Amino acid sequence: MSSVVGRIKPRELLSRGGPLGGLIILCVVMTILSPFFLSFNNLFNVGIQIAVVAILALGQTFVIVSGGIDLSVGSVLGLAGIVFGWASVVAGLPLPVALALGIGTGALAGLTNGLLITLGNLPPFIATLAMLSAARGLALVVSGGVPLNPLPEAIRTLGRGDLFFIPLPVVLTLIMLVIAFGILRSTYSGRCMYAIGGNEEASRLSGINVSRQKLIIYTLSGLFAGIAGILFMARLASADPQGGFTYELDAIAAVVIGGASLSGGVGTASGTLIGALILGVLRNGLNLLNVSSFWQQVVIGAVIALAVMTDTLRRRKG
Amino acid sequence: MEMRGITKRFPGVMALDEVDFELEKGEVHVILGENGAGKSTLIKMLSGAYQPDEGEILLDDEPVSISSATVAQELGISTIYQEFNLVPQLTTAENIFLGRQPRRFGLVNRRKMGEEARRILERMKVRVDANALVSNLGIPQRQMVEIAKALSLDARILVMDEPTASLSGQEVERLFEIIRGLKEEEVSMIFISHHLEEVAEIGDRVTVLRDGKVVDRVPASTNRSEFVRMMVGRPIEDQFPRQQPETGEVLLEVNNLSQKGILEDASFQVRAGEVVGMAGIVGAGRTELARAIFGVDPVDSGEVWVEGRRMKLGNPREAKRRGMGFVTEDRQGQGIVPPLSVEENLSLASLGLNTSVGLVNRREQRKRARKMIEDLNIRTPSPEQEIRYLSGGNQQKVVIGKWLLANSRVLIMDEPTRGIDVGAKVEIYELMNELTKNGAGILMISSDLPEVLGMSDRILVMSEGRITGELSVDGATQENVMELATQGSEAAVE
Structure with missing residues (x-):
C-alpha cells in the first residue's frame, strides 16, 4: 500500500488534497448537525442521488482538462435516454440493441460537437451551446413531448437493485470512475488531453493530431452522457424528454470543485468524483436540516465560488 | 533614486539579500545578472509589483513606499516589461493612453488622444500610425509602442527590462537614439539586458547581481569577459565553444x-x-x-x-x-x-x-x-x-x-x-x-x-x-x- 502512496505525484496529491479535505470537513459538520447523516442508508442515498451527475461530470472532466467545455451534456443525456426509451418501448427492440442505440446516440452527439469544433472552427462554448438546444429539441421530437414507458423490467432494476448491498447506480458510478481514471492516466488520448489543455500550439508542434484528439474527447463526453442518460431513465422507470435539464451546470461545477482548471491542463477523475460528492452531501445535509430548497440553491452557489477561490489561493501558494 | 539594504524572501528562496542600488539623474544604469539573479525582483520593487521585506527606497533623499503601480506612476517611475502588456484589439493611441485617456465631459477625447500619441511617436522618430490596431503591428513596432506608452507618462525614471530582446540591429539603434535623447532631458534609466555588447554602447554604470547579491558596481567600459566572470562567478574560457565535427551526408x-x-x-x-x-x-x-x-x-x-x-x-x-x-x-x-x-x-x-x-x-x-x-x-x-x-x-x-x-x-x-x-x-x-x-x-x-x-x-x-x-x-x-x-x-x- 505504501508503495502506491509513494508513487502518487505531489502535484496530484495537492490538487486532490484540497477538495478531499473540504468533503471530510463537510461530512464531519453534517454528522454533528444531524443524527441521521452518518448511516449506511443515508450515505448510499447520497451515492444514488449523485450517480447521474457524477458520470456526466467524469465525461466533462476530459473536456475541461483539454481546455474546452461541454454545455450539451444535460441535453445529450435526455436525448440518449429518449432514444433508448423509444427503441425499447415504441420499437420493441431487444434490450442490448436499445442500450447500444441510446449510448451510441450520446457518442454521436459528442462526435458532432467535436466536428463543429474542429472542422467548423466553432469555439467549444458555442458548438456545445448549439447542441444543448438541438439535442433537447430532438428528444422532444422523438418522444412527441411525452414520457415513454414502461421501460423493460431489467433496466428498472439498474435504478433500484443492489450488488452485495451496494446500490447498482453506485456500482455503475464506481465503474465509470475507474474507466475515466484509466483513460486520463494511462491512455494516449488521456495524456493528450493534459497536453492540449496545457498548451494546444505546443502540442500541435510536438506532432499530436489535435483535431483527432478533440473528436475523441468530445465523443467520450457524449458517450458518458449517454450512459448517464440510461441510468437517469432507469431510476425514473420512464424515459422523460426533459430528463437532465440543467444538469450540465452541476457537472461543470463538480469538475471545477474537484480541482480542475477551466483554462485546461489540470484535473483528475477522483477530484471530479469528490466534487460531485461535495455537491451531493451538501444537498442531502441541507435536506436533513430542513433548509428550504430555495436557500439550498443560494448555499450551493456560495460553495462553488468558495471552493474555486480557496483552490486558486492554495495553488498560488503551493 | 537610491535603494538601501533591499531584502526580499520568497518561500524557500532569498531573492534579494541586502541589495544597495543607486541611480543618478540622466544616468543609464545597467543591471546584469543571470536569470534568477534577482534583476526582475529588484525592478518589480520600483514598479510597485512587490514590496521589500527589509530596506528602503529613497527618492530625492525622501523615503517612499511604492505600494502599487499607480503610486509608481505618480512618483514618475515607469517600467517597460519584456512581455507585452498591450491590448491587441485597441489602436496604438488607445494603448499608449490606456486608463488615462484624455477626457472631456466624461467622454474620451479621441482627437486629443490621437494628437498626443502622434506627438510622442514623432519625438521617437518612429513611423507607426496612431490609429492602427496593435494586432496589425509587427513585434518590433509593438515594442516601440510599449516604449511610447512609458514615455507618455513623462517619467523621471524609466525602467527597461530587456527592451532589445525582440528587436533587430537597426531597431536597437533606434531605441538607443531615443535613450540618448532622454538622457539629455535628464531622465534616469535602468536597463536590463543579456547582450553584453549593448552594455558598453549605451550604459554609464553597471551593477552586477548574482544569487540576489550585488557582486560589484563598475563602469560600463569594463571588459566583457570580466562581466561574464562576475555574473557566473567563474571565468568562461570560451563563450562559443563550437568544435566542428566531420560533416556527413x-x-x-x-x-x-x-x-x-x-x-x-x-x-x-x-x-x-x-x-x-x-x-x-x-x-x-x-x-x-x-x-x-x-x-x-x-x-x-x-x-x-x-x-x-x-x-x-x-x-x-x-x-x-x-x-x-x-x-x-x-x-x-x-x-x-x-x-x-x-x-x-x-x-x-x-x-x-x-x-x-x-x-x-x-x-x-x-x-x-x-x-x-x-x-x-x-x-x-x-x-x-x-x-x-x-x-x-x-x-x-x-x-x-x-x-x-x-x-x-x-x-x-x-x-x-x-x-x-x-x-x-x-x-x-x-x-x-x-x-x-x-x-x-x-x-x-x-x-x-x-x-x-x-x-x-x-x-x-x-x-x-x-x-x-x-x-x-x-x-x-x-x-x-x-x-x-x-x-x-x-x-x-x-
Missing part, C-alpha cells in the same frame, strides 16, 4: 520553397554534423521558413527532402516522423506546456513511441525522461516539478530533450538562447556540439550576431523572404552579414 534539403509575399525560392542544405546559422533582421522570413519546412504553415511551391527522401509538406506529424524537431522561438507559447511536469513535457513528442494499443507505458516514459534529465543536466528538483517553475535555460533544455526522445536528427532551432543567461547559453552550445558530433544536423536561426558567427559552420542570410547569401564562417563578419541582411530592404520599423 545531406540530412535536410530545401528546394525553392515559396509562399506568396512571405518566402521566395528558398533553397539550402544541412548536412550531418553541421550547424547552419541563419541570420537576418526581424521580419526577414526566417521563422516563417522554419515553420514552412516543419509543416506548420502551408507553402505555395517547393520541396523538402529529409535523409534523401522527399517529405510531404504541411503536417508537423510527418516532419516529426521523418526525424525532424522544431525548437520554436516562442518557448512559453509554443514550446512548453506550462502546467505539466518536466517529465510530461519531455515525453510530449515521443508519446506515440511509448504507446501500444492506446495505452501509454508510463514506467518506460518515466525511465527515458529521467535519463534525459541526467544526460542534458536539466536542473529540476524532481521530474514531477511543473516546468513553469524552471529557469528559461532549463526549460529550453527540456524542449530540446523532447525532440531527442522522439529520435530527431534534424533540429531547427529558432532563437535557441533567447532570454537565457550566459551560463546556460554555453550549456546549450555544448549540447549542440554533442548533438552534431553524434551525427545530427542543426539549422540555427538567431538574431544574436555574435552567436551566429560563434556557433555556425556556415551562415545563411535572409532578407525579405529570400536567402540573400551564404557565408563560410571564416569569411563572415558582422558587417558583411548585416550587409546581406539589409539587401533591398528597409528596416521593419520604417
Whole structure:
C-alpha cells in the first residue's frame, strides 16, 4: 500500500488534497448537525442521488482538462435516454440493441460537437451551446413531448437493485470512475488531453493530431452522457424528454470543485468524483436540516465560488 | 533614486539579500545578472509589483513606499516589461493612453488622444500610425509602442527590462537614439539586458547581481569577459565553444520553397554534423521558413527532402516522423506546456513511441525522461516539478530533450538562447556540439550576431523572404552579414 502512496505525484496529491479535505470537513459538520447523516442508508442515498451527475461530470472532466467545455451534456443525456426509451418501448427492440442505440446516440452527439469544433472552427462554448438546444429539441421530437414507458423490467432494476448491498447506480458510478481514471492516466488520448489543455500550439508542434484528439474527447463526453442518460431513465422507470435539464451546470461545477482548471491542463477523475460528492452531501445535509430548497440553491452557489477561490489561493501558494 | 539594504524572501528562496542600488539623474544604469539573479525582483520593487521585506527606497533623499503601480506612476517611475502588456484589439493611441485617456465631459477625447500619441511617436522618430490596431503591428513596432506608452507618462525614471530582446540591429539603434535623447532631458534609466555588447554602447554604470547579491558596481567600459566572470562567478574560457565535427551526408534539403509575399525560392542544405546559422533582421522570413519546412504553415511551391527522401509538406506529424524537431522561438507559447511536469513535457513528442494499443507505458516514459534529465543536466528538483517553475535555460533544455526522445536528427532551432543567461547559453552550445558530433544536423536561426558567427559552420542570410547569401564562417563578419541582411530592404520599423 505504501508503495502506491509513494508513487502518487505531489502535484496530484495537492490538487486532490484540497477538495478531499473540504468533503471530510463537510461530512464531519453534517454528522454533528444531524443524527441521521452518518448511516449506511443515508450515505448510499447520497451515492444514488449523485450517480447521474457524477458520470456526466467524469465525461466533462476530459473536456475541461483539454481546455474546452461541454454545455450539451444535460441535453445529450435526455436525448440518449429518449432514444433508448423509444427503441425499447415504441420499437420493441431487444434490450442490448436499445442500450447500444441510446449510448451510441450520446457518442454521436459528442462526435458532432467535436466536428463543429474542429472542422467548423466553432469555439467549444458555442458548438456545445448549439447542441444543448438541438439535442433537447430532438428528444422532444422523438418522444412527441411525452414520457415513454414502461421501460423493460431489467433496466428498472439498474435504478433500484443492489450488488452485495451496494446500490447498482453506485456500482455503475464506481465503474465509470475507474474507466475515466484509466483513460486520463494511462491512455494516449488521456495524456493528450493534459497536453492540449496545457498548451494546444505546443502540442500541435510536438506532432499530436489535435483535431483527432478533440473528436475523441468530445465523443467520450457524449458517450458518458449517454450512459448517464440510461441510468437517469432507469431510476425514473420512464424515459422523460426533459430528463437532465440543467444538469450540465452541476457537472461543470463538480469538475471545477474537484480541482480542475477551466483554462485546461489540470484535473483528475477522483477530484471530479469528490466534487460531485461535495455537491451531493451538501444537498442531502441541507435536506436533513430542513433548509428550504430555495436557500439550498443560494448555499450551493456560495460553495462553488468558495471552493474555486480557496483552490486558486492554495495553488498560488503551493 | 537610491535603494538601501533591499531584502526580499520568497518561500524557500532569498531573492534579494541586502541589495544597495543607486541611480543618478540622466544616468543609464545597467543591471546584469543571470536569470534568477534577482534583476526582475529588484525592478518589480520600483514598479510597485512587490514590496521589500527589509530596506528602503529613497527618492530625492525622501523615503517612499511604492505600494502599487499607480503610486509608481505618480512618483514618475515607469517600467517597460519584456512581455507585452498591450491590448491587441485597441489602436496604438488607445494603448499608449490606456486608463488615462484624455477626457472631456466624461467622454474620451479621441482627437486629443490621437494628437498626443502622434506627438510622442514623432519625438521617437518612429513611423507607426496612431490609429492602427496593435494586432496589425509587427513585434518590433509593438515594442516601440510599449516604449511610447512609458514615455507618455513623462517619467523621471524609466525602467527597461530587456527592451532589445525582440528587436533587430537597426531597431536597437533606434531605441538607443531615443535613450540618448532622454538622457539629455535628464531622465534616469535602468536597463536590463543579456547582450553584453549593448552594455558598453549605451550604459554609464553597471551593477552586477548574482544569487540576489550585488557582486560589484563598475563602469560600463569594463571588459566583457570580466562581466561574464562576475555574473557566473567563474571565468568562461570560451563563450562559443563550437568544435566542428566531420560533416556527413545531406540530412535536410530545401528546394525553392515559396509562399506568396512571405518566402521566395528558398533553397539550402544541412548536412550531418553541421550547424547552419541563419541570420537576418526581424521580419526577414526566417521563422516563417522554419515553420514552412516543419509543416506548420502551408507553402505555395517547393520541396523538402529529409535523409534523401522527399517529405510531404504541411503536417508537423510527418516532419516529426521523418526525424525532424522544431525548437520554436516562442518557448512559453509554443514550446512548453506550462502546467505539466518536466517529465510530461519531455515525453510530449515521443508519446506515440511509448504507446501500444492506446495505452501509454508510463514506467518506460518515466525511465527515458529521467535519463534525459541526467544526460542534458536539466536542473529540476524532481521530474514531477511543473516546468513553469524552471529557469528559461532549463526549460529550453527540456524542449530540446523532447525532440531527442522522439529520435530527431534534424533540429531547427529558432532563437535557441533567447532570454537565457550566459551560463546556460554555453550549456546549450555544448549540447549542440554533442548533438552534431553524434551525427545530427542543426539549422540555427538567431538574431544574436555574435552567436551566429560563434556557433555556425556556415551562415545563411535572409532578407525579405529570400536567402540573400551564404557565408563560410571564416569569411563572415558582422558587417558583411548585416550587409546581406539589409539587401533591398528597409528596416521593419520604417
